[in-house]
Amino acid sequence: MSEVAQPASLALAVSRPQTAPFDWRRAVPLLLAAPLLLYMLVFYALPVVAMLLRSVNDPSWTLSHYATLFDDVVFQKTFWITFNTSVTVTLGCLILGYPVAMGLVRAKAMAPFILVIILLPFWTSVLVRSYAWMVLLGRHGLVNEALLALGMIDRPIRILNTPLATQIAMIHILLPYMILPIANALRQIDPSLIRAASGLGSTPFMTFRQIILPLSMSGVAAGTLLTFVLALGFYITPAMVGGPRDITLSMLIAQQVDQLNWAYAATLSAVLLATALAILAVARKLPGVGNAFRTSMR
Amino acid sequence: MILARILPAGVVGLILFFLAFPIVVVAIVSFSSATYLTFPPPAFGLRWYEAYFSNPDWLKPTWVSIWVACAVVVLATFLGTLAALGIARLPKAMRVVAAGLILSPLIVPGIVVAIGIYYAYSRYGLVGTPIAMVLAHTCLAVPFVVTSVTASLSGIDPRLEQAALSLGATPGATFFQVTLPLIQPGVLVGALFAFITSFDELIVALFISGTGAVTLPRRMWDDLRFQIDPTIAAVSTLTIVLTAALMGAAHLLRKRAERNRMATSSAAA
Numbered sequence: 001m002s003e004v005a006q007p008a009s010l011a012l013a014v015s016r017p018q019t020a021p022f023d024w025r026r027a028v029p030l031l032l033a034a035p036l037l038l039y040m041l042v043f044y045a046l047p048v049v050a051m052l053l054r055s056v057n058d059p060s061w062t063l064s065h066y067a068t069l070f071d072d073v074v075f076q077k078t079f080w081i082t083f084n085t086s087v088t089v090t091l092g093c094l095i096l097g098y099p100v101a102m103g104l105v106r107a108k109a110m111a112p113f114i115l116v117i118i119l120l121p122f123w124t125s126v127l128v129r130s131y132a133w134m135v136l137l138g139r140h141g142l143v144n145e146a147l148l149a150l151g152m153i154d155r156p157i158r159i160l161n162t163p164l165a166t167q168i169a170m171i172h173i174l175l176p177y178m179i180l181p182i183a184n185a186l187r188q189i190d191p192s193l194i195r196a197a198s199g200l201g202s203t204p205f206m207t208f209r210q211i212i213l214p215l216s217m218s219g220v221a222a223g224t225l226l227t228f229v230l231a232l233g234f235y236i237t238p239a240m241v242g243g244p245r246d247i248t249l250s251m252l253i254a255q256q257v258d259q260l261n262w263a264y265a266a267t268l269s270a271v272l273l274a275t276a277l278a279i280l281a282v283a284r285k286l287p288g289v290g291n292a293f294r295t296s297m298r
Numbered sequence: 299m300i301l302a303r304i305l306p307a308g309v310v311g312l313i314l315f316f317l318a319f320p321i322v323v324v325a326i327v328s329f330s331s332a333t334y335l336t337f338p339p340p341a342f343g344l345r346w347y348e349a350y351f352s353n354p355d356w357l358k359p360t361w362v363s364i365w366v367a368c369a370v371v372v373l374a375t376f377l378g379t380l381a382a383l384g385i386a387r388l389p390k391a392m393r394v395v396a397a398g399l400i401l402s403p404l405i406v407p408g409i410v411v412a413i414g415i416y417y418a419y420s421r422y423g424l425v426g427t428p429i430a431m432v433l434a435h436t437c438l439a440v441p442f443v444v445t446s447v448t449a450s451l452s453g454i455d456p457r458l459e460q461a462a463l464s465l466g467a468t469p470g471a472t473f474f475q476v477t478l479p480l481i482q483p484g485v486l487v488g489a490l491f492a493f494i495t496s497f498d499e500l501i502v503a504l505f506i507s508g509t510g511a512v513t514l515p516r517r518m519w520d521d522l523r524f525q526i527d528p529t530i531a532a533v534s535t536l537t538i539v540l541t542a543a544l545m546g547a548a549h550l551l552r553k554r555a556e557r558n559r560m561a562t563s564s565a566a567a
Contacts, residue, residue, distance in 0.1 A: 032384025033396055036377040036440065040399050044437035047418030048411060096313045103310035117314045120538075121321055123545040125498035127515050128534040131522065132320035135327060135335060135531070142323060142337045175317060233407025235501055240522065250409040257413050257505070269410045276407060 052273075055266035065267040074252070075268065082249040085166060085238070086231035090178075092171040093227050094220070097178035101219075102212075104179065105186040122176040130240040133169040134160060137241065166242035173237060174230060178223040185219025186212070218286070225283040229276050321538060328531035335528055346532040356533065359517035362428060363497055366513060369432040370439050370496040375489045377436070378443025379481075385444070386451050401441045408501040411438070416505035426508025434506060435496035442495060443488030446552075450484025451477075453559045483555035490548040494541050 055065050069075050104114050121129060136142050137159040144156040159165050189212060197207045235250035242248075247255075249272050256265035323337060328346055330339030350356050385396050403411060415434045416425065424430035454477065462472040500515040507516050514537070518530055 029384040029387035030392070033381045033388065034384075036381035036444075037396055037399060039377055040437060040440070043433045044403065044411070044415065045399060048406070048414030051414040051417040054417075096316070099306060099309050100313050103306070114310075114314065117318045119545070119549070120542060121317050123494070123541050124321060124538050125500070125515065125541070127498070127500050127518060128324065128537060129320065131518070131530060131534055132324045134522070135323060135337065136320055138335070140336065145337070172317065172320065175313075229405065233409060235409050236519075250407060253409050253413060254504075257416065262417070265413060269407075269413065272407050273410050276405060280405060 051262070052266050052270050054262045055270050058263035058266075065263050066270075069267065069271070078247050078249055078252045079271075081163075081246055082232060085163070085170070085234075085248065086228050088167050089170040089174060089231045090224055090228045092167065093175050093178040094224060096171065097175055097223065098182055098220070100175075101179045101182035101186055101216075104183045118176050118179055121172065126173055126236050127240075129173050130169055130237045133165065133172065133241050137165050137168070160241055161243050163243055163246050166238045166246065169237050169241050170231060170234060174227045177230060178227050181223040181226065182216060182219040185216040185222075189215045221286050222283070225279055229279050232276055232279075233272065324531050325535045325538070327528055328535040330528055330531075332528070335531075346528040349529045350532045350536075353529075356514075356517065356529070359512045359514045362431075362511055363514040366428055366431045366435060366511070367493045367496040369428075370435045371489050371492045373432065373436045374439040374443050374492040375485060378440045378488060378492075379447050379485050381440075382444045382447035382451060383477075386448060397444075400444050403438050404441050412501045412505045415502055419506055425506045426510035428511045430506050431496075431503065431511050431513065434502050435499055436492075438499060438502070439492035439495040442491035443485075446488035446491065447481055447484045450481045450555060453555075454480050483551045487548045487551050487555075490544045490551075494544055498537070498541065 056063065058065070100114075100118065104111060104118065107114055134141075138144070139156045139158070139160070141160070143159060144153075147153045148156065193211055193215075194207055197211055198204070202210070233250055234248060235254065238246065238248045239251055239254075249268060253265050253268045253272070256262075256268065327335065327337055327339065329342045329344070330336065331341040331343035331345060332339055381396075381400065385393055385400075388396060415437075419425055419430050419434070424433070458476055458480070459472055462476045463469070467475065498515060499513075500519060503513045503516040504519065507513055512520075514533070518533060521527075521530055
């Protein structure tokens with residue numbers, strides 16, 4: 001019997017100090033989120049921050065690691081290659097992605113089929129997709145065999161382990177990130193606008209230029225920024241199919257860690273992270289992009 | 299006029315071919331009977347699947363990957379679902395900070411996460427252990443669970459929970475009998491994403507799997523440095539089939555949940 005009485009008296013004891021009324025229900029949301037927040041801090045955020053701090057406290061508090069980047073030829077060349085690759089890949093994705101997004105939105109019976117073709121590579125790991133391009137672009141790969149058979153080349157050309165191979169494989173990997181936000185934006189265009197335009201005598205091209213393209217810009221911007229940010233951090237693909245001298249920022253960081261050069265690796269990481277965050281900060285400011293971003297990340 | 303219709307369809311078809319073809323080629327090469335990588339294969343056979351299933355050097359990493367991914371599913375789904383339930387009810391300022399921390403692995407470049415984790419975990423002697431892989435992969439998988447559960451929470455009609463509470467259900471009973479069944483598809487989708495995130499992950503594995511916790515992607519990566527024999531094509535095809543099946547299931551689950559939601563909300567209205 002005393003076991004039953006005890007909780008009641010405890011509850012009384014707790015509720016007695018009326019001066020500080022504490023509604024435990026208000027703390028429930030925080031208590032639910034707390035385990036994950038603590039987990040993320042301990043096993044992810046603090047490790048990354050501790051590593052990044054090596055860029056300013058090695059051997060003592062200093063900004064010299066950042067200052068030396070200004071005359072660091074290796075860093076500048078790597079940054080340029082990374083930036084250049086990302087721009088090329090993003091443009092490639094935009095040119096190839098927009099027509100597919102339009103095709104996906106306009107297709108009726110074919111739409112599920114098109115969606116599967118877009119999603120199947122999307123669901124395949126980056127490693128497997130990079131391997132697929134090793135198979136295709138190799139010296140005796142399918143692309144070389146086809147070009148030889150067509151008489152366009154006399155002997156196998158070198159495609160694998162060149163910047164071109166990196167660009168092709170990265171466009172292949174990132175294309176769905178461009179297609180899905182654009183398709184989302186296109187889907188939200190009121191079809192009566194397009195009917196009205198053609199009813200008023202607009203040619204299909206004029207309708208595209210003056211209605212479809214401007215109304216899909218939020219999706220284009222979201223896809224472009226997402227693709228670009230993801231391209232900046234690529235590591236596996238350029239390491240597998242790229243040229244031995246075409247080193248991206250991520251590859252340089254990995255190299256420096258292998259040589260236990262933590263201060264330099266941390267400085268490069270901070271630069272890479274800051275670039276990505278700066279682009280995303282701009283992206284959030286653009287009208288409609290934040291929303292398109294959120295829906296496409298799901 | 300006909301050309302104007304056919305041309306765009308042809309262009310879209312070519313780009314879709316570009317998307318699908320590399321995957322199809324890997325699948326075809328995996329059934330090759332040749333001892334070396336060649337396309338098209340001279341004849342078809344299962345020798346590379348036999349090579350995979352009879353080699354402990356491939357099977358052991360496969361089991362490590364499955365074991366790690368299953369542990370990640372349990373940990374990430376539990377922590378992520380709890381957090382999603384909490385975050386939805388937090389005051390706005392706290393919600394923004396919490397969501398920022400939890401979702402950040404989606405945008406922080408993989409190499410930065412990987413070397414940060416390597417830097418800290420190596421100090422505590424965790425490198426090369428399956429535990430370290432589980433701890434790290436959970437951080438990468440959690441954003442998918444939280445976004446998936448949050449999406450299904452936001453679709454719940456608040457009147458359903460209010461009705462349960464006003465009819466005398468305790469908050470606990472309301473959660474288990476009303477909220478949980480409603481978010482269950484979201485939780486399942488999150489769990490599937492968590493599995494695939496861990497199963498396919500390579501960059502963190504490169505740094506912290508050491509020699510004691512070599513996962514399947516890590517084994518494939520090591521192999522590709524020396525040779526590209528078709529065993530990897532067989533392994534790749536098996537992982538493509540596995541991930542496509544799981545992702546397809548997640549996709550259908552989400553679609554069905556969306557349809558149900560529309561049906562219930564239109565019935566309520």
